[in-house]
Amino acid sequence: MPQNEYIERWQKQHGKRLDHDERVRKRQAREVHQQSKDAQNLRGLRAKLYQQKRHAEKIQMRKRIKAQEEKNVKSSAPDEPSKTPLPQYLLDRSQATNAKALSSAIKDKRKEQAAKFAVPLPKVKGISEEEMFKVVNTGKKTHKKSWKRMITKPTFVGNDFTRVNPKRERFIRPMGLRYKKANVTHPELGVTVQLPIISVKKNPQNPLYTSLGVLTKGTIVEVNVSELGLVTTSGRVVWGKYAQISNNPENDGCVNAVLLV
Amino acid sequence: MSTLLPPPTKRQKTEIAEKARLQQEIESIPDNLGSVRVQFFDQATGSATGPAVSVPVADANIKNLETLLNTLQGNEDDERVPYRFTYQSQDKDNQTIDILADLYHSLLQPGLRTTEDTISLYFTPQAVFRVKAVSRCAASIAGHGEAILATAFSPVSSSTMVTGSGDSTARVWDCDTGTPLHTLKGHTSWVLAVAYSPNGAIIATGSMDNSVRLWDAKKGQSLGGPLKGHAKWITGLAWEPYHVQETGRPRLASASKDSTVRIWDVVSKRIDIVLSGHKGSVTCVRWGGMGKIYTASHDKTIKVWDAKQGTLIQTLQAHAHRVNHLALSTDFVLRTAYHDHTKKVPETDADKVVAARKRFEQAATVNNKIVERLVSASDDFTMYLWEPESSNKPVARLLGHQKEVNHVTFSPDMAYIASAGFDNHVKLWNGRDGKFITTFRGHVGAVYQCCFSADSRLLVSSSKDTTLKVWNVRTGKLSMDLPGHKDEVFAVDWSPDGEKVGSGGKDKAVRIWRN
Numbered sequence: 001m002p003q004n005e006y007i008e009r010w011q012k013q014h015g016k017r018l019d020h021d022e023r024v025r026k027r028q029a030r031e032v033h034q035q036s037k038d039a040q041n042l043r044g045l046r047a048k049l050y051q052q053k054r055h056a057e058k059i060q061m062r063k064r065i066k067a068q069e070e071k072n073v074k075s076s077a078p079d080e081p082s083k084t085p086l087p088q089y090l091l092d093r094s095q096a097t098n099a100k101a102l103s104s105a106i107k108d109k110r111k112e113q114a115a116k117f118a119v120p121l122p123k124v125k126g127i128s129e130e131e132m133f134k135v136v137n138t139g140k141k142t143h144k145k146s147w148k149r150m151i152t153k154p155t156f157v158g159n160d161f162t163r164v165n166p167k168r169e170r171f172i173r174p175m176g177l178r179y180k181k182a183n184v185t186h187p188e189l190g191v192t193v194q195l196p197i198i199s200v201k202k203n204p205q206n207p208l209y210t211s212l213g214v215l216t217k218g219t220i221v222e223v224n225v226s227e228l229g230l231v232t233t234s235g236r237v238v239w240g241k242y243a244q245i246s247n248n249p250e251n252d253g254c255v256n257a258v259l260l261v
Numbered sequence: 262m263s264t265l266l267p268p269p270t271k272r273q274k275t276e277i278a279e280k281a282r283l284q285q286e287i288e289s290i291p292d293n294l295g296s297v298r299v300q301f302f303d304q305a306t307g308s309a310t311g312p313a314v315s316v317p318v319a320d321a322n323i324k325n326l327e328t329l330l331n332t333l334q335g336n337e338d339d340e341r342v343p344y345r346f347t348y349q350s351q352d353k354d355n356q357t358i359d360i361l362a363d364l365y366h367s368l369l370q371p372g373l374r375t376t377e378d379t380i381s382l383y384f385t386p387q388a389v390f391r392v393k394a395v396s397r398c399a400a401s402i403a404g405h406g407e408a409i410l411a412t413a414f415s416p417v418s419s420s421t422m423v424t425g426s427g428d429s430t431a432r433v434w435d436c437d438t439g440t441p442l443h444t445l446k447g448h449t450s451w452v453l454a455v456a457y458s459p460n461g462a463i464i465a466t467g468s469m470d471n472s473v474r475l476w477d478a479k480k481g482q483s484l485g486g487p488l489k490g491h492a493k494w495i496t497g498l499a500w501e502p503y504h505v506q507e508t509g510r511p512r513l514a515s516a517s518k519d520s521t522v523r524i525w526d527v528v529s530k531r532i533d534i535v536l537s538g539h540k541g542s543v544t545c546v547r548w549g550g551m552g553k554i555y556t557a558s559h560d561k562t563i564k565v566w567d568a569k570q571g572t573l574i575q576t577l578q579a580h581a582h583r584v585n586h587l588a589l590s591t592d593f594v595l596r597t598a599y600h601d602h603t604k605k606v607p608e609t610d611a612d613k614v615v616a617a618r619k620r621f622e623q624a625a626t627v628n629n630k631i632v633e634r635l636v637s638a639s640d641d642f643t644m645y646l647w648e649p650e651s652s653n654k655p656v657a658r659l660l661g662h663q664k665e666v667n668h669v670t671f672s673p674d675m676a677y678i679a680s681a682g683f684d685n686h687v688k689l690w691n692g693r694d695g696k697f698i699t700t701f702r703g704h705v706g707a708v709y710q711c712c713f714s715a716d717s718r719l720l721v722s723s724s725k726d727t728t729l730k731v732w733n734v735r736t737g738k739l740s741m742d743l744p745g746h747k748d749e750v751f752a753v754d755w756s757p758d759g760e761k762v763g764s765g766g767k768d769k770a771v772r773i774w775r776n
Contacts, residue, residue: 085427087410087751
């Protein structure tokens with residue numbers, strides 16, 4: 001269980017308060033009043049920050065309304081028959097135009113043994129330990145011995161990670177640099193889909209970085225492709241697949257990867 | 262303190278379960294029940310066969326009943342016929358029960374009948390031949406440049422097959438050697454439907470370019486130009502059954518997206534009749550053996566037409582969404598006409614017609630009446646079983662699928678209905694009353710088509726998950742898994758003589774499977 005989900009855990013164990021729904025309803029009902037009060041009464045920097053936040057929220061809201069309206073509109077133009085040949089019984093069906101519904105034709109071309117090790121980025125620039133780790137020296141004992149390290153690169157931290165006692169904690173992986181999803185490109189289809197990362201399989205820099213889950217350029221990660229609907233030739237659903245990170249996540253603020261097919 | 266044994270591990274538990282499953286106690290029949298009187302009736306005519314016979318309960322299993330019935334009918338040793346027995350109660354509810362293994366477990370133990378009564382058993386002959394489950398890929402033939410959209414075996418034998426493809430050609434294959442025979446070029450767009458004429462001489466293809474073309478099946482040459490008339494693409498083809506054809510003037514029905522069905526005179530290449538009346542795309546057309554044409558459409562209705570005059574006889578309404586597919590109980594005999602498992606072809610044309618009619622009547626006769634049942638699959642997740650001859654109302658509603666039902670077939674002996682749905686399941690239903698029998702689970706993608714073997718004991722289904730699966734109808738279990746296609750399998754057909762299965766799909770390769 002992730003460490004911060006203590007409320008969910010408590011609710012699983014003991015259930016919700018009997019008046020939970022009522023309280024949620026009331027809180028939601030009061031929310032607009034609170035917003036209105038804040039908008040009228042806040043002054044100075046707080047007002048500025050508040051207006052910025054409201055502005056961003058309203059943009060999101062408008063976008064969502066627009067998307068909803070577009071979805072509801074029925075296209076009057078006759079459906080363009082698909083380019084790929086389809087049998088009669090699939091012709092008049094609205095195909096899932098979702099880019100995620102990939103064809104499995106291009107999917108598992110069983111590569112020969114040599115190709116297994118051919119990855120899009122065969123070589124990466126080395127990263128020194130000095131660059132990777134910052135020495136933490138807060139507190140007297142830590143300062144004296146300097147054994148604590150902070151990782152300065154983006155990391156993937158598994159869902160089931162639990163922190164150890166800070167006294168024994170050797171590596172700190174900052175919350176702000178953690179990633180759970182990667183934008184994965186299918187090289188042959190040219191389709192990019194955002195997929196959850198399952199694990200870090202190999203960091204070419206150092207086996208230690210692999211175990212720490214550091215995401216640098218060239219790292220092989222395992223991603224969850226179950227929503228792509230890929231099937232093996234024997235008819236089983238594929239759900240985990242490897243991808244190689246193709247950008248510098250620490251510079252870009254996102255993880256881009258190429259699927260290894 | 263006594264030692265507490267640890268709870269059994271998972272491995273131990275599975276071992277115990279496996280053992281229990283294998284060593285299931287043999288269901289024995291008590292031998293103190295004496296005998297029971299059995300009266301046999303022919304399911305086709307409803308007439309009694311021989312006098313009521315007294316049979317010891319302990320020995321009253323299917324095998325012995327078969328032997329008894331064969332003796333009663335005076336069949337020689339070399340012409341013994343396997344039978345299926347059903348029991349029909351005389352009460353108001355009029356339920357029918359299949360005798361699965363023996364009389365004791367089917368009738369006496371549940372208390373439906375006692376040993377005091379005379380049990381009337383209705384028998385139907387089963388196929389005297391047995392089709393083996395296909396188990397390996399005999400050939401994977403490349404040739405088509407695009408996905409394969411339709412496939413059909415020749416009614417004559419399993420050695421030729423035709424496939425229609427997205428590369429706007431149809432190809433005829435020699436399935437014995439796994440080589441291409443002919444390429445049928447002429448269409449300008451995808452070939453969506455292919456159909457062999459019942460005598461196997463002509464191939465008809467329907468295409469996205471709104472035309473139908475006819476080809477000589479032997480030589481692979483075009484018979485005249487395209488048959489033009491439809492305003493939109495062709496969705497289905499149906500040949501006039503052999504025994505109702507006028508001599509030398511076979512006809513062909515083509516269903517189209519433009520909501521009409523056109524009946525073509527194959528010899529003069531002209532439109533004979535246009536059946537218009539549907540308000541939406543016609544998805545499926547079937548030509549019945551009693552001179553009726555059945556059409557299903559996106560406008561939620563099924564219409565029954567007279568094939569002679571082209572007049573509308575009935576409109577069957579019950580579905581709540583578009584109707585995807587139709588199957589006739591006599592589909593198999595109509596498709597194969599006079600070709601039966603003995604592979605003896607009558608000499609003259611007149612004999613052929615007689616043989617085809619005889620086969621049709623033999624298959625369709627129930628209680629001295631020729632009955633043609635119809636089952637329709639729809640997007641409203643249900644199917645309906647109809648008997649258009651007797652009523653406008655459906656016989657039964659077949660509920661159970663959880664997504665659109667794409668394809669439905671009758672087994673050649675008319676005892677079962679199989680339906681393939683987008684909910685990854687194939688379901689099996691009783692062909693007589695539409696009762697649910699079993700679900701074949703195993704596919705992990707939408708199931709597109711399914712096809713019975715000629716002896717109705719096996720079923721093959723093709724799916725989006727790139728596999729074909731062969732199911733055993735009797736046990737309801739997977740008989741064979743056939744992986745091999747690299748992408749979705751759009752079309753599958755089991756040859757009428759049961760030797761081979763042909764399939765094709767998005768990976769552009771035709772595969773031929775055999776045992």
